[in-house]
Amino acid sequence: MEQPDNSQRTSAKRDLILAFVLFIIVMTVGVVFYHHIENLGWIDAIYFTSATISTLGYGDFVPQTDFGKLFTAAYAFLGIGMFFGLAGVLFHNILAYSRPGRKRINKN
Numbered sequence: 001m002e003q004p005d006n007s008q009r010t011s012a013k014r015d016l017i018l019a020f021v022l023f024i025i026v027m028t029v030g031v032v033f034y035h036h037i038e039n040l041g042w043i044d045a046i047y048f049t050s051a052t053i054s055t056l057g058y059g060d061f062v063p064q065t066d067f068g069k070l071f072t073a074a075y076a077f078l079g080i081g082m083f084f085g086l087a088g089v090l091f092h093n094i095l096a097y098s099r100p101g102r103k104r105i106n107k108n
Helices: 008-035 042-053 067-099
Strands: none
Touching: 008 042, 008 067, 042 067
């Protein structure tokens, strides 16, 4: 039963914090953009941003401006990557540190 040492836990914590901060930045950029450029209310902008980057895309909101459509096309790729990147880091840490009997996969 190999337990992760303190440096591995610190590295994992740093990775998780970095992924979360980057995710928040990407979310904030989307919300501010959709609020100001697409004239969505703050709640609708949060909802549309969340639906876009989580790949739900209900279709109840769509960009109305050409710039908004171009932004959304690029933003979806970046946002979806960040969403699943954060999920990957989160699940990796859960699996690596929640089961003391499992060996941690080293990043060598």
